[in-house]
Amino acid sequence: MNKLNIAPINQGKIQVDLLDNADGLTVKLVGDIDMEDPSLLLDPFFEKVHQGMVAGKIPFVVADFQGLTFLNSSGIKAVAKWIMKLAMLPPDQKYQIRIAHNKAITWQVTSLPTLTFLVPGAVKIQ
């Protein structure tokens, strides 16, 4: 278990886990998200991460998509909703999402960089 005590998601082809790393936390997404409404799984998970990040004043979290072979539009929307939460935070509570992506996977190359534009300064591609 991680420092925020958030349980992993392990359902079907989807594995999402929050891992501790030396500098902070890593949200690791693995598998294939093509279900009809992944927000049912992802939204509560990201909300807990967000609350934990804010409460713990953790400066950044790595969103590691490298093992995720597919993420449908609803899944991208769920990630976008998480990013949008950062826009509402006062400056002293803001943290950064650092996206780790795999350049060999087309959807990651075309979609993930655009997430950096949603809330200026909130997301960075590693």
Added chain:
Amino acid sequence: MELFNTFHLFSYLPVLAFGGIIWYERMRRQGAQKRTTYLLLSLAALTLSAMVQAAATLLQTSMPFTWPQVFVLSGIFYFLALIFLEYAIHVKRIQESFLSKDFHRAVWGLGAWFGLAGVLALVVLLGAWSWQGPHDTFPWNLGVSMAGAENPILGYTEQMRLVVGLYSLVLIVVALWGAHRVFNLQEGVIRKRSYPFYAQILVTVILLVSQWMEKPATSVATANILPVGWFSILSLVYIVRLIEEFFFWSQFQLRSDKAKLEQRQHVQNLLIRRVIAGADEEDKGIIRELMDASLEKVKGRMVVQEYRITGITVYRLAGNVFRVEDPGHLIGYVTPLAEKSIKNLDKQKLNDQILRTTYDYQELRDTPVGTLKDFGKRLIQEALAKKETLVTSEVPEGLRGLQRLVVVVPIFDADHVLGFLTAFKDSFDRLYPAEKDILGELAENLTTVYALMAGKEVQRERNRLQGEMNTARDIQTSILPRNASVPGYQVATFMETATEVGGDVFDFIPTPYGTYFGIGDVAGHGLPAGMMAVISVAALHGALDAAKSLGKPLPLDQVYDAVNRVLCTLNRDRIGSDKFMTQNHFLAQGSTIEHVGTHMVAALWRARTQTIEELTGLTNKTGFLGLSEHMLSRDSLGSFTMDKDDVLVLYSDGVSEAKNANGTMFGLDGIKHALVEHAAQTPQEFIQSLLEGLRRHATTGDLKKHGGRFTDDISLVVLKKD
């Protein structure tokens, strides 16, 4: 005669063997136990008859029997064999037709006569004990003094002739009773046969006369032996009867059942054709016809008309409620399943009450069986729960005097409840099996009709939805510009939507400050994607129109951001859609084209150098539209120039991601290849050439998989500089 007797005795063997086989075969069948019991009793009686005759013939004087004893015992055993055989044949029909009481009454009458025959037979049997002794004392002399007679045997024979004569008379009465009274039930209920009884009378008379004609014996050694060969007539009759009923009629019944099954199938097929081809309003008429036909069939099958079903009602489950759909679905004399008295209501008022009465399916389904107080609800609930026909003569106070029997038949399609029908009898409290069959057949036909009606309703709803989808798709395509043009350029466009509403869009908007044009694609498909595309076009037009009204050009990035904010407000926040979209907006002013947004890498054919430039700045420089109002597109601004014969190809991902059989996408390479081959063509010709290549690529892949259509919308915008 001796040979005849011997032949007759051996003839019992095949008769009993055949009867035994039939008994064994019947016994193994389910539901035929009663018939086998009486058939076994019949065969046992026949065996006893055979044993008596065989013993008397073979052992002769070693037995205390002479012709009178053989005569009466054989006659009685044969008659028992016959009566048990007939009962074995008819018992099922007698019971199913509720005629057991009538039958038993007739059997009691027969029993009285048969008892008398038995007493006389007993006298004959007791007479055998006097065979070896004096016959001149009571009771052996039957009250006639033969004291001093020279030939006591002669006296015995005379006595036996007298008693056997009386016995024969009684047996003839018994046989006539059997022929005319015992099985003389309602016509059509059983296949009554009188000839076995007449055969018994015939043989009795023949044997009696033959023995009366014989000269009386003068000693034990010369006592007459009955010519049992005559009983072969009865054996023959017995086996004919056995074959007729248990073999011939069984076969006939099987053929008849098969024919009935084929007829039912035929009726079902006709019904299916009629319901499918008929208009919706005709369906109710078809149900009425089925009900009428069933009642007619009942009339045709019932012998006693006043005992038949007198009315039928059909309830259909619509939504969560059972109700009679049409006044035409009440036929004959029907009443509500009422607890309270309805005796003061005339037929019209009764029908009105039935039409007003509904039954809540959820209540019937969720309430424990047997706990509902209302008579009708309780009955219907039980029939639905058991999925079988429920018959009751225990009608509540309110129905007494009006109905004597209520039947509820559930209508199911597998486990799916479609409705139920109720049937009534006002003069009889039992349901004949034939009537139950007819009601079952009606329920089966109604299952077909209701299932087809439901199918037609689903199809109608599907057509309506398809119509709405077509309308939605029409909206998506109808908002596209009729005449796409950019001054100084040849322009051609193309869009083919996928099977459902997609989210591709392109537009050309001339303004005093240049021509704005753009291309975009909503992530995903369906109506929400189409709606988002439409909102984005409306927002683009609104922004440019406002700028035109203000009399000053609106920077391209501000147009893009305005569209984004509108999408965030309307599509994300108000509609709650999870869709987002990619777009590139362009502003053409002479040979310079500015661009903004993120969509797909475009291909630009440079005519002078015959090379292709990939416009990578068209993607990944800003965010998707409709996700964040905080997003700004300024950093995605860029521009390029086009010289004479340069060709710009803009496309949606439906083009680049079209797959072949191996899963290989058409890709930007496919577009570039088309440019190399066909860049000299007009934009319209180029699009056709590119589409041919695209179709060739996807023929064994996406097109094959989706019945000749692409997986995603296909959009192309091609500009060629004059």
